[in-house]
Amino acid sequence: MQGYQSRAVQLTEALVRFPTVTPATISIFEYASEFLMQLGFRNKLTSQIDSNGDTIFNLYSEFGKGSPRFCYAGHFDVVPEGKITSWNTDPFTPTTIDGVLYGRGVVDMKGSIGAFFAALEEYLRTDYTSGTICLILTGDEEGLGSHGTKAVVEKLLDSGTEPFDGILLGEPTSTNRIADYIKVGRRGSISMTLDVVGKQGHVAYPEKATNPIPKLMRLVDHLQKIDLSEEVDDFQLSNLVVTNIDAYNQATNVIPEVAQAAFNIRFNPAYNVPKLINLVNRHLEKVDTNYQLTVLSGFEPFYCGDTKFVTTVKEAAQDALNITPQSSTAGGTSDGRFLHKLGPVVELGLNCETIHATNECSKVDDIGRLAKCYLYTLRHLFKK
Numbered sequence: 001m002q003g004y005q006s007r008a009v010q011l012t013e014a015l016v017r018f019p020t021v022t023p024a025t026i027s028i029f030e031y032a033s034e035f036l037m038q039l040g041f042r043n044k045l046t047s048q049i050d051s052n053g054d055t056i057f058n059l060y061s062e063f064g065k066g067s068p069r070f071c072y073a074g075h076f077d078v079v080p081e082g083k084i085t086s087w088n089t090d091p092f093t094p095t096t097i098d099g100v101l102y103g104r105g106v107v108d109m110k111g112s113i114g115a116f117f118a119a120l121e122e123y124l125r126t127d128y129t130s131g132t133i134c135l136i137l138t139g140d141e142e143g144l145g146s147h148g149t150k151a152v153v154e155k156l157l158d159s160g161t162e163p164f165d166g167i168l169l170g171e172p173t174s175t176n177r178i179a180d181y182i183k184v185g186r187r188g189s190i191s192m193t194l195d196v197v198g199k200q201g202h203v204a205y206p207e208k209a210t211n212p213i214p215k216l217m218r219l220v221d222h223l224q225k226i227d228l229s230e231e232v233d234d235f236q237l238s239n240l241v242v243t244n245i246d247a248y249n250q251a252t253n254v255i256p257e258v259a260q261a262a263f264n265i266r267f268n269p270a271y272n273v274p275k276l277i278n279l280v281n282r283h284l285e286k287v288d289t290n291y292q293l294t295v296l297s298g299f300e301p302f303y304c305g306d307t308k309f310v311t312t313v314k315e316a317a318q319d320a321l322n323i324t325p326q327s328s329t330a331g332g333t334s335d336g337r338f339l340h341k342l343g344p345v346v347e348l349g350l351n352c353e354t355i356h357a358t359n360e361c362s363k364v365d366d367i368g369r370l371a372k373c374y375l376y377t378l379r380h381l382f383k384k
């Protein structure tokens with residue numbers, strides 16, 4: 001490994017020592033602010049209180065000016081360590097055994113942040129001439145997610161910020177080798193509930209009551225027959241999954257008053273939120289019009305696979321690691337759903353096998369490889 005690659009491992013270890021179970025507390029932000037300030041970055045550390053009463057910190061840092069404009073985005077918070085006795089090492093004491101670094105957040109995503117910090121240091125020392133480099137580092141990605149990236153992006157949009165030519169999000173995406181997969185978009189997601197109201201009564205006198213359950217079952221059965229088969233390149237098919245059915249009834253001698261089903265649709269860009277609400281209503285109305293549909297949350301899909309930045313990252317990976325990344329949009333949602341409003345987003349990070357798991361770990365060499373890939377991405381994007 002070269003000097004900056006060992007440095008990436010060292011920085012990862014330093015970050016893992018902060019026990020930042022979501023939401024991340026201020027000390028790791030102070031550490032990062034100090035690191036970036038020494039490189040000449042202008043830092044803006046902000047905080048807000050979320051609906052749980054937790055203080056959510058975000059760090060926005062900027063270096064240089066003019067174009068091209070590049071942004072690295074990541075989160076400092078980690079998921080809880082779980083049952084501590086199931087770990088072979090202390091989750092917040094980074095430990096290397098046989099070339100593998102263990103610790104909570106090594107992969108998701110302090111290893112990526114450490115790799116980027118080292119790549120940045122090396123790039124500014126050796127190659128940088130002009131252009132803007134920004135970092136968005138947040139603290140509640142694994143929690144509510146209400147005051148992290150979403151809030152920073154909204155603030156930047158409100159202030160009339162120039163779009164970025166590329167945003168690199170350090171979420172783990174690799175499977176067998178570093179940079180074998182990058183994420184270039186995500187399916188949309190909509191969560192809804194379906195309520196049917198009946199009339200409560202005694203099970204021995206069903207004629208005096210209206211049971212909402214059979215009607216809900218018919219509606220749910222019909223829901224699952226909605227045709228979502230339109231295909232889009234680089235995307236999985238859309239799918240609807242029923243996630244819960246509840247009649248709020250523990251008694252065996254009572255016909256319940258209400259019954260509710262909950263469901264989620266993951267969808268490719270052939271669909272959008274208003275189109276799906278319409279589609280669901282049209283299908284349900286064929287069965288019965290006496291129901292209530294409530295949208296709990298809706299995120300549109302996004303796709304950056306056809307942008308110049310994707311080509312830049314692929315060329316950088318080829319030069320750095322002799323690998324051409326495959327574009328993918330698989331998986332759950334990520335902060336990319338907010339970031340893409342600021343410019344094309346590519347997600348590229350460590351091997352995702354042990355994320356959120358006991359004994360989360362990465363090969364030490366992989367952190368070095370990722371740092372190299374990030375360094376080459378900077379070189380390719382900013383080359384004259």
Ligand SMILES: [Zn+2]
Binds near residue numbers: 075108109171172
């Ligand atoms: Zn993550």
